[in-house]
Amino acid sequence: MIFSDPASVAVVGASDDPAKWGHWLARGALTGHERRAVHLVNRGGGAVLGRPTVRSLSELDEAPELVVLAVPAAHVPAVVDEALAVGVRGFVGITAGIDDRVIRRIREAGARLLGPNCLGVFDAATSLHLAWGRFQAGSLGVVSQSGQVGLEIAGLAASSGIGVSRFVSVGNQADVTAAEALLELVSHDLTTVVGVYLESFGPGIVAAMSELREAGKPVVLLTVGSSVAAQEAARTHTGALTSSLDVVDAACRKAGALRVPTPASLVDLAAVLTSGVPRGRRVGVVSDSGGQGAIAADLAVANGLQVPSLSVVDGLPAGASKRNPIDLAGAGEQDMANYARAVEVLVRGGEVDAVVLSGYFGSYGEDTPSLEALEVAVAGQICALARRSGVTVVVHSMRDDSAAVRALRAGGVPVQHTIERAVASVGHASRLSGSSPEVATRAATTGPFHPGYLAARELLSFVDFPQAHAVTTTADVEATTLKGPFALKADWLAHKSEHDAVRTNVTNPAAAFEEMRARLGPGTYVLEEMDTREHTVELIIGARHDDSFGPVVLVGAGGVHAELFRDTVVELAPVTPATARDMLGRLVSAPLLEGWRGAPAPDVAALAEVIAQVSQTLAARPDLAEIELNPVRVGPDGVLAVDALVVSGITSAGPALSATVRSEPAVRTAHVSSDPAAGPSEIRSAHPTSF
Numbered sequence: 103m104i105f106s107d108p109a110s111v112a113v114v115g116a117s118d119d120p121a122k123w124g125h126w127l128a129r130g131a132l133t134g135h136e137r138r139a140v141h142l143v144n145r146g147g148g149a150v151l152g153r154p155t156v157r158s159l160s161e162l163d164e165a166p167e168l169v170v171l172a173v174p175a176a177h178v179p180a181v182v183d184e185a186l187a188v189g190v191r192g193f194v195g196i197t198a199g200i201d202d203r204v205i206r207r208i209r210e211a212g213a214r215l216l217g218p219n220c221l222g223v224f225d226a227a228t229s230l231h232l233a234w235g236r237f238q239a240g241s242l243g244v245v246s247q248s249g250q251v252g253l254e255i256a257g258l259a260a261s262s263g264i265g266v267s268r269f270v271s272v273g274n275q276a277d278v279t280a281a282e283a284l285l286e287l288v289s290h291d292l293t294t295v296v297g298v299y300l301e302s303f304g305p306g307i308v309a310a311m312s313e314l315r316e317a318g319k320p321v322v323l324l325t326v327g328s329s330v331a332a333q334e335a336a337r338t339h340t341g342a343l344t345s346s347l348d349v350v351d352a353a354c355r356k357a358g359a360l361r362v363p364t365p366a367s368l369v370d371l372a373a374v375l376t377s378g379v380p381r382g383r384r385v386g387v388v389s390d391s392g393g394q395g396a397i398a399a400d401l402a403v404a405n406g407l408q409v410p411s412l413s414v415v416d417g418l419p420a421g422a423s424k425r426n427p428i429d430l431a432g433a434g435e436q437d438m439a440n441y442a443r444a445v446e447v448l449v450r451g452g453e454v455d456a457v458v459l460s461g462y463f464g465s466y467g468e469d470t471p472s473l474e475a476l477e478v479a480v481a482g483q484i485c486a487l488a489r490r491s492g493v494t495v496v497v498h499s500m501r502d503d504s505a506a507v508r509a510l511r512a513g514g515v516p517v518q519h520t521i522e523r524a525v526a527s528v529g530h531a532s533r534l535s536g537s538s539p540e541v542a543t544r545a546a547t548t549g550p551f552h553p554g555y556l557a558a559r560e561l562l563s564f565v566d567f568p569q570a571h572a573v574t575t576t577a578d579v580e581a582t583t584l585k586g587p588f589a590l591k592a593d594w595l596a597h598k599s600e601h602d603a604v605r606t607n608v609t610n611p612a613a614a615f616e617e618m619r620a621r622l623g624p625g626t627y628v629l630e631e632m633d634t635r636e637h638t639v640e641l642i643i644g645a646r647h648d649d650s651f652g653p654v655v656l657v658g659a660g661g662v663h664a665e666l667f668r669d670t671v672v673e674l675a676p677v678t679p680a681t682a683r684d685m686l687g688r689l690v691s692a693p694l695l696e697g698w699r700g701a702p703a704p705d706v707a708a709l710a711e712v713i714a715q716v717s718q719t720l721a722a723r724p725d726l727a728e729i730e731l732n733p734v735r736v737g738p739d740g741v742l743a744v745d746a747l748v749v750s751g752i753t754s755a756g757p758a759l760s761a762t763v764r765s766e767p768a769v770r771t772a773h774v775s776s777d778p779a780a781g782p783s784e785i786r787s788a789h790p791t792s793f
Contacts, residue, residue: 124173127222128142129151142154159516162188178195178200186208191214215274215277227292230487233271241534245298251324251365256519264511284307285313322361374528379493383406383535386453389428397521398458398524407525421433444459459497461756498524565712567746568631573626573627573628582629588608592625592627637737640734645675647726700739704738712741725750727751731745
C-alpha cells in the first residue's frame with residue numbers, strides 16, 4: 103500500500119514557485135491531507151502554498167511512509183540516506199540521473215523505489231496525487247514507462263469522459279516494475295480497463311496482463327518498435343524472420359490483451375471496453391443519412407466486423423430502410439426519439455453484437471437550444487438500452503462536445519467525433535469476444551545437447567526424418583543400403599546452403615562425397631534419402647527464447663526462399679495443436695495447405711502436432727536457445743523434416759547469439775542546479791523514456 107494509500111507522505115523539494123516540480127507535487131499531495139499526513143520539505147524553510155515546511159526529514163516527529171524526491175540528482179544521496187535513517191520505506195523518484203549506488207542502498211534497506219525519472223503516481227480511490235498535471239477521476243488504470251505519454255493518455259481519457267482510476271509512471275523501473283504496477287490494479291476496485299505504454303518488456307508482463315484479463319479488466323497496450331524484443335542478433339532464420347511487434351502481438355494474444363498504435367486509439371478502445379466486451383463481430387449501423395450509414399458500413403467491414411442482414415425490424419419509423427445499415431431517412435429530424443427506437447430495434451432483435459449510431463445526433467441542442475433537453479433525454483434512453491441489453495453501443499457525432507454528447511459519455515456510451523475512430527474502436531474491442539487463451543503443456547525431450555544435424559534428429563525424436571546415416575569415408579558411402587536419389591550434407595554446419603555444404607538429387611554419392619570433403623575437410627557427413635513425394639509444401643518451423651517474453655514459436659513458408667517471402671506467424675510457446683492450426687491458417691500461403699488447384703490436401707493435423715511439440719520442447723528446455731526445422735515437407739501422407747538445427751543456450755561467449763540482446767535506453771546528461779527546489783528541466787533530464 104506504500105504507493106497506493108500511504109499513511110503519510112513527504113515532498114522533499116517542495117516549492118512555492120508554480121514553474122517547479124516541487125510546487126506541483128506539493129499541491130497534489132495536499133489534496134489528500136484529510137486522508138493522510140502531508141509534510142513539505144524545503145531546506146530554506148518558510149511556507150509553501152500557505153503551509154509550513156521543515157528543512158529536513160529528521161525534523162519530523164515520525165518517519166513519513168512515502169517520500170517524493172523532487173531535488174536535483176546531486177542532492178538525492180543525502181536525502182535518501184537521511185530518509186532511510188529515520189525509517190522511510192518508499193520513494194517516488196521524480197529526479198533523473200539517480201546514482202546506481204543510491205538505488206542499491208534503497209533495495210538493501212528493504213525499501214522500494216518508483217522510478218527514478220518518473221512523472222509520479224495518482225490514485226483516485228485514495229486521494230493520492232503525487233504527480234505533475236491534473237487528473238480526472240474515472241475507470242481507466244494507466245501504467246506508463248513514459249511520463250509524458252501517460253499524461254497524454256490521462257488527458258484524452260478526461261476528454262472522452264472515462265477518466266483515470268490510477269496512474270503510475272514507472273520511469274526507469276530501477277526497482278518497481280511495470281509488471282508489479284499492473285498486478286496492483288487486479289484488485290483495484292475503481293479500475294475496469296487498463297492502458298499500458300511500454301518501450302521495453304521485462305519478466306512478468308504477460309502474466310500480469312493475463313491476471314488482469316481473468317479479473318475482467320481488459321488491457322490495451324501501446325508500444326513502439328524499439329522494445330527489447332526488437333534487438334535481434336539471430337543465428338537462425340527463426341530469429342531473422344521475426345520483428346519486435348510480431349512477438350509483442352503474440353504476447354498480447356497469449357494474455358488476451360489488445361495492442362493499439364496511438365494514445366488516442368488506446369483511449370477510444372478503453373472507452374468501449376468500460377461498457378464491456380462486444381459479444382461478437384456483428385454490428386448494426388443507424389444513421390439519419392444514407393451516406394453516413396454507408397460509410398460506417400464500409401469501415402465496419404474494413405475493421406473486421408460483419409454487417410449482417412436483418413430479419414427483425416419491427417418498430418422502425420415509416421420511411422426508414424429495413425436493412426443494415428438502417429437509414430432513418432429524415433425520421434430522426436422529425437422526432438429525435440426515433441434514434442432511440444432504431445437502437446432499441448437492433449439491441450432487442452438479437453442479430454447484432456454492437457450498434458454504431460452515426461451522424462447528426464448530438465448536434466441538435468447546440469444548433470437549436472430549445473431542443474437540448476429533448477436530445478439529452480433521448481441520449482439517456484440510448485444509454486439505458488445499452489446497459490439493459492449488454493449490447494455495445496458507440497456513437498459518432500458531428501459535435502465533439504455538447505450536452506447530449508456529455509450525457510452519452512456519462513451514461514457509459516462512448517462518443518467519437520469521427521466515424522473512423524468510432525468504428526475502429528468497436529473493431530478492436532470485438533477481437534476479445536469469445537477469446538480464451540489456451541494452456542499448453544511443456545513436453546520435455548530427454549538427453550543432453552550435442553551439436554550437429556544427426557544429434558538434432560535424435561533429440562527431436564517426435565519428428566519424422568528421411569532415412570540417413572553418418573559417413574566419414576568413401577567406403578562408408580559405397581556401402582550404403584539407402585535408396586537414391588540422395589542428399590549429402592556436412593553434419594556440423596548450421597546453414598549448409600550458405601557454405602555449399604549440401605547436395606540434393608545426388609545419383610553418384612561417392613563422387614559427391616569426395617568433392618565435398620575436398621572442399622570442407624574431414625568430418626562427419628550425412629547421406630540421406632531424398633524426399634521425392636509429390637504434392638508437398640515446404641515450411642519452416644522454429645522456436646527460440648526471446649529475452650523479453652521467453653519461448654516463442656514460428657511457422658512460415660520454408661526452404662531456401664524463407665527469408666525472401668517472410669510469410670511467418672509467431673506465438674508465445676508452448677502452443678496447443680489447435681493454436682498451431684490457427685497459426686497455419688493465418689499464413690498468406692495457407693491456401694497451399696488446403697489443396698491448391700485440385701492438389702490433394704497435405705496432412706495439416708500432423709503438421710500442427712509437430713509445431714506444438716517443437717514449441718513444447720523448447721519451453722521445457724531452458725538449456726536450448728533455438729530449434730529450427732527447415733524445410734519441413736508436408737504432403738497428404740504426413741510430415742518429413744529434411745533439415746534440423748538445435749542451438750545450445752550456453753556458449754563460451756555467453757548466451758547464444760540467437761537470443762535477443764537487451765539495449766538500455768541512452769541517458770543524456772542534464773544540467774544540475776544547486777537549488778534543491780529546482781525547476782522541471784533541472785530535476786529531470788531529457789531521457790527518451792519519460793516526461
